[in-house]
Amino acid sequence: MMELENFNVVCFMCNWAFCQEEMQIPSDLNIVRVMCIGRIDPAIILETLEKGMDGVMLVGCKPPDCHFIDGNLQAERAVKMLRKLLKLTGLETERIKLLWYSPTDEKTFAYYAKKFLKEIKEIGFSPLKRGAPKSKLLVNVLAAKNAASDFRLRVLLGREKELTEGVNVYGEKFSVEEFDALLDEIVTEEFVRHKIHVLTKTEPLSVKALADVLEMKTANVLRHIVNMRRKNMIALDHVEGTTPLYKALEVK
Amino acid sequence: MTAKTETNVRKLPPCRAACPAHVNVQGYVALIQRGKFKEAVEIIRRDMPFPAICGRVCFSPCEDACARVNVDQAVAIRGLKRLVADIERETGRIKSEPIPKKYGEKIAIIGAGPAGLTAAYELAKLGYPVTVFERMSETGGMMRYCIPEFRLEKFVVANEIAYIKDLGVEIKTGVEFGKDITIQTLQDEGYKAIFLAIGTQLGMKLNVPGEDLEGVINAVDFLRTVNLGEHVEVGERVAVVGGGNTAMDAARMAKKLGAKEVTILYRRSREEMPALPHEVELAEKDGIKFYFLVAPKQIIGENGKVKAIECLRMRLGEPDESGRRRPIPISFSEHQYEVDMVIPALGQVAETSCMPKELLNKEARAPSIKVDPATLETNMLGVFAGGDIATGPASIIEAVGAGKRAAVSIHRYLQGIDLRSGREEVEETTWVKNWGYINKKERRYEPPVEKPRLSFEETREYLENLKQHAMFEAFRCLGCGPCAECLANLELCEGDKAVVDETLCIGCNVCAVVCPFGAIKKNEKEIAQVNEDLCKGCGICAARCPEKAITMKKLPNEKILSLALAIVKG
Numbered sequence: 001m002m003e004l005e006n007f008n009v010v011c012f013m014c015n016w017a018f019c020q021e022e023m024q025i026p027s028d029l030n031i032v033r034v035m036c037i038g039r040i041d042p043a044i045i046l047e048t049l050e051k052g053m054d055g056v057m058l059v060g061c062k063p064p065d066c067h068f069i070d071g072n073l074q075a076e077r078a079v080k081m082l083r084k085l086l087k088l089t090g091l092e093t094e095r096i097k098l099l100w101y102s103p104t105d106e107k108t109f110a111y112y113a114k115k116f117l118k119e120i121k122e123i124g125f126s127p128l129k130r131g132a133p134k135s136k137l138l139v140n141v142l143a144a145k146n147a148a149s150d151f152r153l154r155v156l157l158g159r160e161k162e163l164t165e166g167v168n169v170y171g172e173k174f175s176v177e178e179f180d181a182l183l184d185e186i187v188t189e190e191f192v193r194h195k196i197h198v199l200t201k202t203e204p205l206s207v208k209a210l211a212d213v214l215e216m217k218t219a220n221v222l223r224h225i226v227n228m229r230r231k232n233m234i235a236l237d238h239v240e241g242t243t244p245l246y247k248a249l250e251v252k
Numbered sequence: 253m254t255a256k257t258e259t260n261v262r263k264l265p266p267c268r269a270a271c272p273a274h275v276n277v278q279g280y281v282a283l284i285q286r287g288k289f290k291e292a293v294e295i296i297r298r299d300m301p302f303p304a305i306c307g308r309v310c311f312s313p314c315e316d317a318c319a320r321v322n323v324d325q326a327v328a329i330r331g332l333k334r335l336v337a338d339i340e341r342e343t344g345r346i347k348s349e350p351i352p353k354k355y356g357e358k359i360a361i362i363g364a365g366p367a368g369l370t371a372a373y374e375l376a377k378l379g380y381p382v383t384v385f386e387r388m389s390e391t392g393g394m395m396r397y398c399i400p401e402f403r404l405e406k407f408v409v410a411n412e413i414a415y416i417k418d419l420g421v422e423i424k425t426g427v428e429f430g431k432d433i434t435i436q437t438l439q440d441e442g443y444k445a446i447f448l449a450i451g452t453q454l455g456m457k458l459n460v461p462g463e464d465l466e467g468v469i470n471a472v473d474f475l476r477t478v479n480l481g482e483h484v485e486v487g488e489r490v491a492v493v494g495g496g497n498t499a500m501d502a503a504r505m506a507k508k509l510g511a512k513e514v515t516i517l518y519r520r521s522r523e524e525m526p527a528l529p530h531e532v533e534l535a536e537k538d539g540i541k542f543y544f545l546v547a548p549k550q551i552i553g554e555n556g557k558v559k560a561i562e563c564l565r566m567r568l569g570e571p572d573e574s575g576r577r578r579p580i581p582i583s584f585s586e587h588q589y590e591v592d593m594v595i596p597a598l599g600q601v602a603e604t605s606c607m608p609k610e611l612l613n614k615e616a617r618a619p620s621i622k623v624d625p626a627t628l629e630t631n632m633l634g635v636f637a638g639g640d641i642a643t644g645p646a647s648i649i650e651a652v653g654a655g656k657r658a659a660v661s662i663h664r665y666l667q668g669i670d671l672r673s674g675r676e677e678v679e680e681t682t683w684v685k686n687w688g689y690i691n692k693k694e695r696r697y698e699p700p701v702e703k704p705r706l707s708f709e710e711t712r713e714y715l716e717n718l719k720q721h722a723m724f725e726a727f728r729c730l731g732c733g734p735c736a737e738c739l740a741n742l743e744l745c746e747g748d749k750a751v752v753d754e755t756l757c758i759g760c761n762v763c764a765v766v767c768p769f770g771a772i773k774k775n776e777k778e779i780a781q782v783n784e785d786l787c788k789g790c791g792i793c794a795a796r797c798p799e800k801a802i803t804m805k806k807l808p809n810e811k812i813l814s815l816a817l818a819i820v821k822g
Contacts, residue, residue, distance in 0.1 A: 012812075034791065161765060
């Protein structure tokens with residue numbers, strides 16, 4: 001019914017939205033069923049993209065019918081953050097799609113799957129496909145993946161519901177817009193830090209060299225490096241002339 | 253009673269805890285939500301063999317217990333059960349395979365009613381060779397002989413019993429206990445355990461003068477004769493005495509057989525009637541009249557035939573031991589109704605003449621067998637009894653519950669395990685703390701009473717329409733219990749639970765925030781702790797834990813990743 005050709009598309013699907021009999025799933029579409037679509041760790045999605053996946057589809061139950069009350073909304077939050085991260089990497093954000101589906105829908109799942117595949121075909125193969133090693137994009141995606149699996153973004157993501165719907169321990173309440181701005185800021189910071197970390201992993205680099213690659217002001221790069229040294233992500237390797245060179249430390 | 257220990261208490265949602273057979277309501281309703289009708293029937297069959305029968309005639313204690321009543325009305329559980337069972341029957345039931353016999357001990361079950369058949373079903377599933385002996389020519393007991401066709405179709409009963417037979421249960425009909433076989437002969441033949449489930453077959457008498465007149469027929473005998481396909485002459489004006497479901501059945505049956513006027517005489521008022529409200533409505537729809545607060549004093553005859561029934565007026569006094577107000581006769585209030593047929597429907601008693609004397613319960617008012625209520629043991633070793641014979645007339649689902657308990661006891665007895673210690677006990681659990689958060693969604697689904705006659709295409713459309721309604725109704729279920737154990741996807745969850753690696757946990761509390769059910773809390777050591785009773789295994793905490801201290805046992809992140817990457821080409 002449809003040709004995947006050489007496209008690699010993975011579809012993470014909530015087990016509760018899944019209905020074998022009625023779905024007529026194309027046999028070559030890789031469907032990974034999970035208990036709830038909120039179960040998908042954002043780092044997993046970025047890792048599949050890093051490994052050359054052309055498209056990732058997330059299928060969850062149509063709100064408000066989540067079997068786990070708001071697991072589908074958790075997935076929505078994760079996708080929102082992922083899109084922000086992807087934008088920074090330069091990879092097309094359309095490669096990730098979140099679909100609300102219910103077996104009672106008028107249109108079949110096959111219809112949506114086909115539509116998504118068509119979109120992916122229009123975008124084309126993933127540039128990471130045949131392992132373009134050390135390319136700028138790969139560094140970016142790696143940085144994004146590390147950022148997504150690091151503490152700060154995960155806490156923020158996990159706390160989003162609490163922060164936007166309730167109040168935090170200081171009695172403050174975030175509006176959705178405020179949270180969004182906060183998320184933007186932290187996503188960018190974390191992305192840059194992890195990019196520095198990835199870049200300095202192979203060879204020690206100076207602030208100046210990093211600033212060139214990152215296209216940022218040296219002062220800002222230095223600020224990140226100070227921060228990263230405090231968190232034991234990076235250390236001074238040696239000094240060349242008067243220029244200190246930094247090298248990444250292994251993060252647990 | 254058994255001591256409550258940590259291991260044998262099962263936490264169940266209210267509906268499942270209320271059901272005598274503990275049918276996994278939350279599980280099959282969850283599957284109906286997602287359109288998995290066939291799997292839903294399998295879930296019901298895990299706990300009892302009669303989804304279609306109970307979908308029609310169960311008194312549904314689950315709906316009474318449904319937590320949804322705190323918001324609006326209960327979920328239409330019985331209707332949903334009926335629908336899935338009917339869909340399965342109409343689309344063709346997959347023939348079940350005989351279960352291989354794991355054990356050699358033969359078991360005899362006396363009586364092929366709901367209790368006996370359930371015990372046979374459960375024991376056959378465990379791997380025992382089971383033989384069921386039935387006095388009548390057909391199996392099903394009260395389900396076949398006492399419930400009229402318009403409430404429970406015979407082919408439905410036959411289909412459910414065929415399923416049990418397919419599992420390898422041997423059923424011998426036309427064998428009368430006490431005449432053809434006795435406990436002694438069965439034991440001589442090598443049956444290691446015997447389960448007596450003969451039920452209550454005799455209709456209770458009115459104990460008023462004139463009861464042996466022509467035209468007085470007990471409701472049980474009346475229904476049984478009709479169900480056997482024999483012709484019964486009904487009068488023009490029929491009086492049915494009693495207020496239970498049998499009275500409703502007998503009255504409606506008499507009406508359908510051509511009686512001009514059928515009246516139900518009941519000694520208390522409408523509120524105290526034991527019949528299901530739904531059944532009473534149907535009786536009223538059929539044009540049955542009700543006289544409340546009257547009790548028959550005598551039946552007046554003419555030429556040996558019934559001419560009239562003389563009644564006394566009653567008033568209600570203090571509540572008695574059953575909690576209902578006791579009827580007190582009003583003196584000199586005798587009056588007569590002119591009738592030509594009287595059907596007493598006052599309940600049933602057991603026929604104990606076939607039983608050995610030492611089994612009988614001498615203290616009880618009605619004749620019954622003395623059993624231990626928890627284990628269903630009788631005074632004789634290796635002989636168990638349950639169902640109506642032990643409890644007095646009750647319902648199908650209670651008999652099913654007794655059959656299940658008996659099966660557990662017999663298995664333990666045959667394997668030399670103590671009958672009492674460690675038996676499962678049930679406790680009600682729900683995670684819902686505040687009902688105010690739940691949106692109202694009115695109950696709209698009512699099961700169809702009769703299937704309309706339709707052509708092939710129309711049937712398809714009709715079924716689709718029913719399915720849509722059922723899914724809508726199923727979504728009203730709050731899923732308020734712990735994990736439903738529907739095991740919709742065995743390879744995925746198998747009752748997956750979150751596990752915390754205490755060395756990695758830093759007590760950031762993210763898991764407690766994301767858990768939809770409040771199943772994770774920090775303990776006094778500031779380490780996350782999973783409450784396994786509430787964890788439903790969604791894994792959202794594992795996807796969010798900043799330190800990756802939480803993993804799912806069956807489906808960890810690494811496995812999801814490897815499954816996703818399994819297809820990457822080039």
